[in-house]
Amino acid sequence: MTNATEYVQRIQNNIHQKDTGQVEFLQAIDEFMPSATQFLEKHPEYIKRNILGLLSEPERIIQFRVPWQDGEGNWQVNRGYRIQYNSAIGPYKGGLRFHPSVNLSILKFLAFEQIFKNSLTGLPIGGGKGGSDFDPKGKSDDEIMRFCQSFMMELSKHIGPSIDVPAGDIGVGAREIGYLFGEYKRLKQYDAGVLTGKPLDFWGSKIRTEATGYGLVYYVKHLLQAEKDSFEGKTVMVSGSGNVAIYAIEKVQELGGKVITCSDSSGFIYDPEGIDLALLKEVKEEKRERLTAYAEKRDSAVYHAGQSVWTLKETADIALPCATQNEIDETLANNLVECGVKIIAEGANMPCTLEAVNVFEKANVWYCPGKAANAGGVAVSALEMSQNAQRLSWESEQVDRQLDEIMKNIYQTCRQTAAAYGNEKNLLLGANVAGFEKVAKVMYAQGLV
Numbered sequence: 521m522t523n524a525t526e527y528v529q530r531i532q533n534n535i536h537q538k539d540t541g542q543v544e545f546l547q548a549i550d551e552f553m554p555s556a557t558q559f560l561e562k563h564p565e566y567i568k569r570n571i572l573g574l575l576s577e578p579e580r581i582i583q584f585r586v587p588w589q590d591g592e593g594n595w596q597v598n599r600g601y602r603i604q605y606n607s608a609i610g611p612y613k614g615g616l617r618f619h620p621s622v623n624l625s626i627l628k629f630l631a632f633e634q635i636f637k638n639s640l641t642g643l644p645i646g647g648g649k650g651g652s653d654f655d656p657k658g659k660s661d662d663e664i665m666r667f668c669q670s671f672m673m674e675l676s677k678h679i680g681p682s683i684d685v686p687a688g689d690i691g692v693g694a695r696e697i698g699y700l701f702g703e704y705k706r707l708k709q710y711d712a713g714v715l716t717g718k719p720l721d722f723w724g725s726k727i728r729t730e731a732t733g734y735g736l737v738y739y740v741k742h743l744l745q746a747e748k749d750s751f752e753g754k755t756v757m758v759s760g761s762g763n764v765a766i767y768a769i770e771k772v773q774e775l776g777g778k779v780i781t782c783s784d785s786s787g788f789i790y791d792p793e794g795i796d797l798a799l800l801k802e803v804k805e806e807k808r809e810r811l812t813a814y815a816e817k818r819d820s821a822v823y824h825a826g827q828s829v830w831t832l833k834e835t836a837d838i839a840l841p842c843a844t845q846n847e848i849d850e851t852l853a854n855n856l857v858e859c860g861v862k863i864i865a866e867g868a869n870m871p872c873t874l875e876a877v878n879v880f881e882k883a884n885v886w887y888c889p890g891k892a893a894n895a896g897g898v899a900v901s902a903l904e905m906s907q908n909a910q911r912l913s914w915e916s917e918q919v920d921r922q923l924d925e926i927m928k929n930i931y932q933t934c935r936q937t938a939a940a941y942g943n944e945k946n947l948l949l950g951a952n953v954a955g956f957e958k959v960a961k962v963m964y965a966q967g968l969v
């Protein structure tokens with residue numbers, strides 16, 4: 521056993537002991553540690569300074585009560601969090617998730633991944649994440665507003681344009697960011713750079729809404745180009761029908777691919793003629809309806825209630841999971857391989873279990889991990905921060921060009937780093953090592969803080 525192996529195992533065991541039961545967080549740790557071992561074998565100086573031990577421990581975890589009044593006048597309470605995981609390379613940056621499943625484990629996994637994702641963008645942002653177990657589904661606009669205001673009442677004590685800059689995630693879109701921003705302004709001052717993902721009317725960036733989905737497709741585009749291929753004529757399966765999924769579908773279609781599926785937590789749509797994007801946007805973005813409404817209005821669509829989209833047995837070239845964590849397990853991964861899928865790129869964070877990733881590796885399927893492939897959202901958030909600091913608003917073409925360039929760099933960094941470690945196709949190894957390397961170097965230089 522090498523020194524690095526023994527050192528990393530000690531840290532990993534320690535985390536498992538301290539954080540028993542935090543399933544998603546431990547999964548993210550277990551996925552990262554083999555790459556860290558390979559990196560540390562080449563960099564014993566970081567073992568000597570225990571950089572991985574320091575990095576594994578969140579700098580700060582804030583948990584708070586969120587009291588709010590529902591439409592019937594009842595007093596309700598939810599739990600709010602902000603994980604400020606690592607600020608080596610810049611202010612904490614990462615989204616807010618409002619979903620009933622939210623707990624400390626899920627937010628710690630998301631914040632941990634965010635450290636490496638943000639590092640890969642090449643922009644000066646640290647890693648953080650936050651949210652609440654509040655369920656926005658079925659709530660009125662006024663209830664959402666009151667909840668956001670109460671959430672910000674506490675969160676405002678801990679954030680700022682140079683401290684911590686939250687954005688959206690599941691259940692938090694432009695509407696919620698608007699209410700959160702309004703409350704921050706009332707409590708503190710007008711500071712455009714305190715949140716990103718803002719509506720365009722008050723200092724939001726063009727292309728931020730589209731950025732994660734577009735960026736995901738750009739990442740795959742660069743992979744295809746390197747393999748002398750393109751999206752033209754490809755059949756693509758997508759999960760989810762939220763922000764990431766919708767704009768991934770839009771960009772795939774623009775590049776000549778056909779998307780045959782999308783889903784929500786109640787079921788999935790199979791549309792062999794290709795998803796009608798205008799209808800999907802009308803149903804999900806304008807009317808905030810369920811996917812059953814899409815199926816009712818589209819003759820070619822078949823709705824499968826209560827089933828995972830990844831059970832579909834149809835031929836496809838590319839799969840883009842864009843819903844949530846752990847949606848693809850070993851069995852579903854095997855199904856995708858049988859469907860002929862050659863590339864899996866994660867729009868969601870950690871949608872594939874460790875066992876699913878092993879299936880893809882064995883089947884020689886390209887696996888593009890979320891921390892690299894879905895970094896476009898946070899990258900454009902960082903560009904939004906730059907625009908806010910300059911008090912300027914850049915044109916769509918400029919932001920889109922920069923997004924494409926950033927995704928190309930991330931893809932190339934992953935592939936070149938993987939190649940330097942003797943495994944060119946292992947983009948997970950490339951992403952982990954390249955993301956970690958930059959943070960480790962900076963932590964080393966900043967001393968024991």
Ligand code: NDP
Nearest residue numbers: 689690691732760761762763764784785843844868869897
């Ligand atoms: P949205 O809230 O806009 O959409 C989420 C979609 O996923 C909805 O279709 C939702 O269905 C579905 N979904 C959520 N939870 C589940 C579940 N437990 N089972 C099945 N389906 C589910 O979120 P986003 O599109 O913003 O986020 C999707 C993923 O992308 C998340 O993993 C997020 O962390 C990740 N991501 C998002 C970024 C962003 O910029 N927004 C940036 C990087 C990553 P339903 O409506 O039924 O709940």
